[in-house]
Amino acid sequence: xxxxxGVLVLAQLLVGASADYRSKIEVIRNPAFPLDVVDKLEExxxxxxxxxxxxxxxxxxxxxxxLENAAVRREWSDLSNEQREEYIAAVQxxxxxxxxxxxxxxxxxxxRFDDFVAYHMSHAAQLHDPLHLFPAHKQxxxxxxxxLRNECNYTGYQPYENYDRYARDPxxxxxxxxxxxxxxxxGAPDPQYTGLPQPGRTPNIIKSGGxxxxxxxxxxxxxxxxxxxxxxxxxxxxxxPKNPRSDGTGSNPRCLRRDVNRNAAMxxxxxxxxxxxxxxxxxxxxxxxxxxxPPPKNDPYPWGIHTAGHYIHALDPGGDPAxxxxxxxxxxxxxAIDRLWWIWQMQDPDARLNAVPTGGGGMPGMPGMGxxxxxxxxxxxxxxxxxxxxxxxxxxxxxxxxxxGAFCYVYV
Ligand SMILES: *[C@@H]1O[C@H](CO)[C@@H](O)[C@H](O)[C@H]1NC(C)=O
Ligand SMILES: *[C@@H]1O[C@H](CO)[C@@H](O)[C@H](O)[C@H]1NC(C)=O
Ligand SMILES: *[C@@H]1O[C@H](CO)[C@@H](O)[C@H](O)[C@H]1NC(C)=O
Ligand SMILES: [Cu+2]
Numbered sequence: 001x002x003x004x005x006g007v008l009v010l011a012q013l014l015v016g017a018s019a020d021y022r023s024k025i026e027v028i029r030n031p032a033f034p035l036d037v038v039d040k041l042e043e044x045x046x047x048x049x050x051x052x053x054x055x056x057x058x059x060x061x062x063x064x065x066x067l068e069n070a071a072v073r074r075e076w077s078d079l080s081n082e083q084r085e086e087y088i089a090a091v092q093x094x095x096x097x098x099x100x101x102x103x104x105x106x107x108x109x110x111x112r113f114d115d116f117v118a119y120h121m122s123h124a125a126q127l128h129d130p131l132h133l134f135p136a137h138k139q140x141x142x143x144x145x146x147x148l149r150n151e152c153n154y155t156g157y158q159p160y161e162n163y164d165r166y167a168r169d170p171x172x173x174x175x176x177x178x179x180x181x182x183x184x185x186x187g188a189p190d191p192q193y194t195g196l197p198q199p200g201r202t203p204n205i206i207k208s209g210g211x212x213x214x215x216x217x218x219x220x221x222x223x224x225x226x227x228x229x230x231x232x233x234x235x236x237x238x239x240x241p242k243n244p245r246s247d248g249t250g251s252n253p254r255c256l257r258r259d260v261n262r263n264a265a266m267x268x269x270x271x272x273x274x275x276x277x278x279x280x281x282x283x284x285x286x287x288x289x290x291x292x293x294p295p296p297k298n299d300p301y302p303w304g305i306h307t308a309g310h311y312i313h314a315l316d317p318g319g320d321p322a323x324x325x326x327x328x329x330x331x332x333x334x335x336a337i338d339r340l341w342w343i344w345q346m347q348d349p350d351a352r353l354n355a356v357p358t359g360g361g362g363m364p365g366m367p368g369m370g371x372x373x374x375x376x377x378x379x380x381x382x383x384x385x386x387x388x389x390x391x392x393x394x395x396x397x398x399x400x401x402x403x404x405g406a407f408c409y410v411y412v
Contacts, residue, residue, distance in 0.1 A: 024068050027412055030077045033165045036270035038343070041277065042411065045346050049410070052349040053400060063405030070400060071409040073335060076159045076183075077174045078412075083156055084174075084181040088219045090154035091328050095223065097151060101386050108227040108243070108251040112151065114326075116144055117227045119387050121248060121322040124232065128321070130287060130357035131375055134341045135396035136382045137334045142407060143388045144331055160335030160411060163268035163309060170312055171209075175332070176260045178217030183329050185221075187258040187315060188213035192238050195263075196311055196319065201295040201302050206311050209261030212238065220328065223256045228323035229316060240316050248323065256327060257316040267292075267301035267308030276305060277344045286344055287357035290337070305340070309333040339411040342399060354397050 025046075029035070035043070049067070056062045076084065097112040106118040120127060120140070127136050141158055148154040166173035171186050178185025186209070193212025195205045215221050229240055230248035240257070244250035280286040288294075292304020301308065310324060310333060318327035325331070345352045356377040383390035395403040400410070 025070070025072060025410060025412060028074065028078050030075075033075075033077055033162070036162070036164050037274040038164070038270045038277070038340075039162070041274060042339075042343050045343055048349065049346050049400075052346065056401060061401065063401040063408075065401040065405050065408035067400075067410070069408065071157045073157045073160055073339075073409055073411050075162045075165070075412075076332060077162075077165055079156070079159060081181045084159075086154060087148075087156060087159060088181070088183070090148040090152040092219065093152035094147060106227070106249045108245070108249050110224070110226045110251065112147060113328075114227055115386060116140070116147075117317070117323050117326045118249070119384055120325045121227060121230060124322045130359050131377060131380055131393065132382065133287070133357070134338070135393050138338050138341075138399065138407070139382050139384060139388070139391060139396045139403075140325075141331055141334055141338060143384055157409065158331055158335050160339050161309075161312075161329075161332040162270075163265055163305070163312065163336060164270035164273070166312070167262065167265040167269050170260050170262055170265050175329070176313065180219065182218050183220065183332070184215050184218035184223075184256070184258070186215070186217075186260040187211035187256075188216055190238065190257075193235070193259060193315070196234060196314070198303060198307075201292070202297075203300070203302075206261065206264050206303060206307075209259050209263060211257075211259035211261070212315055213257060214255035215258050220256055224253050225256050225317055225326055226251050226253055227317070227326060228252065229320050230322040232322045233316070233320035235316060235319060238316070254316070258313050258318065258327070259311075259315045260313055261311055263301065264303065264308050264311035264314075267303035268305045268312070272305060273340055277340060277347070280344070281348075283352070283355035283357050284359075286341075290340070306337060309336060335411075338399075342411060345397075354394050 053062065053067055057066065091113070094113040095111045099109040099111055099115050101109045101115045101118040109115055109118040126132055145158040161175060166175055170176050175183055176185060189210055190212030193208050195207040198204050198206060228243060228248040241252055241254050243252040276286060276289050280289055290304060290306050292302060292307055296302040311319060313327060313329045317323040318330065377393055380393035381390045382393055382396055391403050399407045401408060
């Protein structure tokens with residue numbers, strides 16, 4: 001037995017909460033991974049979440065969402081093997097369903113899975129501006145989770161990755177060890193791959209973790225990657241076939257390449273996530289530190305958690321900022337970012353729920369991304385087009401009742 005089951009029943013904390021209101025979230029933990037400082041902070045934060053929800057319910061603004069009926073997104077290793085395999089099967093199912101993205105614009109989109117890649121690649125600049133980075137990815141993940149559930153009969157929710165669990169030895173982790181209940185293994189060694197340049201940082205390269213070639217083990221070893229690469233791909237020295245279309249939207253069938261990389265992962269340890277959440281009362285500080293701006297000094301892994309999280313597994317398409325959702329681990333990484341944002345918001349929901357970054361240094365190494373945005377957050381929308389209809393941007397700031405109650409989930 002590797003799971004322990006417990007039910008966390010939080011005390012009713014707030015005067016004014018309705019008498020029968022109590023949160024009841026099943027906490028399932030894999031004892032191989034003791035709670036880290038962020039897990040503990042998250043547990044401590046649940047009292048604030050409870051108070052926030054009680055207030056919202058009292059005001060009649062929860063859109064039917066309560067902590068009793070909220071979905072729970074869990075860490076990959078906290079799922080049972082059966083649950084992991086059910087998730088994997090659903091992703092493989094999405095890779096077999098026919099695409100809906102416009103065929104003339106995306107002849108390379110071969111499946112429903114690719115529909116999401118097509119959207120991300122064609123809206124990369126907008127998706128990653130300060131206004132959209134957090135809420136648009138929240139919506140993007142939600143719609144993906146819905147596709148897995150509604151079109152592929154998946155009964156769970158999108159897992160996230162707690163980088164800290166895998167940072168010291170990612171290749172032998174439950175996420176990347178290459179067995180049937182992992183998300184696939186490392187890429188074969190490719191001596192041409194030396195690492196990912198990080199201009200402006202010291203050190204200025206995320207050195208190769210020893211992979212770089214095709215994934216040869218696990219459920220995604222036969223996956224066909226089609227869209228990309230794009231001009232944003234940082235891997236021009238490698239022998240990745242060129243896309244027939246200059247913007248990467250054509251069909252370019254090739255293998256999934258990875259470099260499962262400890263040097264990247266070590267930039268996303270729990271102490272860093274803890275400092276990110278607790279040292280920034282302002283959303284700009286949170287946003288910039290997440291992106292590694294300004295570059296941390298005297299730090300062997302000064303990438304920022306966002307970059308670190310992408311390059312734990314990246315290569316093609318995972319390391320191409322435009323087509324990164326083409327590696328299914330993308331959704332674990334952005335689930336992790338979504339979780340950190342949520343924990344940050346919930347430290348002071350009144351002040352932080354609708355806080356929007358104003359900009360800053362952009363995304364290092366990703367020209368044209370992460371720069372400022374002049375849009376008014378109160379009128380901005382997120383329109384995923386062929387994936388989902390438009391919603392107001394600030395609706396996707398609230399995962400417990402936002403978007404008419406469609407968002408109703410917590411992370412455990
Ligand atoms: C999902 O379940 C429904 C109802 O049982 C079934 O008709 C459908 O084929 C299933 N879809 C997939 C992709 O397995
Ligand atoms: C895959 O590896 C994980 C982590 O070591 C383990 O818990 C799981 O049982 C393995 N799954 C299979 C199918 O061997
Ligand atoms: C964050 O705050 C902690 C104390 O809570 C401090 O020890 C640490 O140096 C700070 N880190 C940064 C990056 O400012
Ligand atoms: Cu993205």
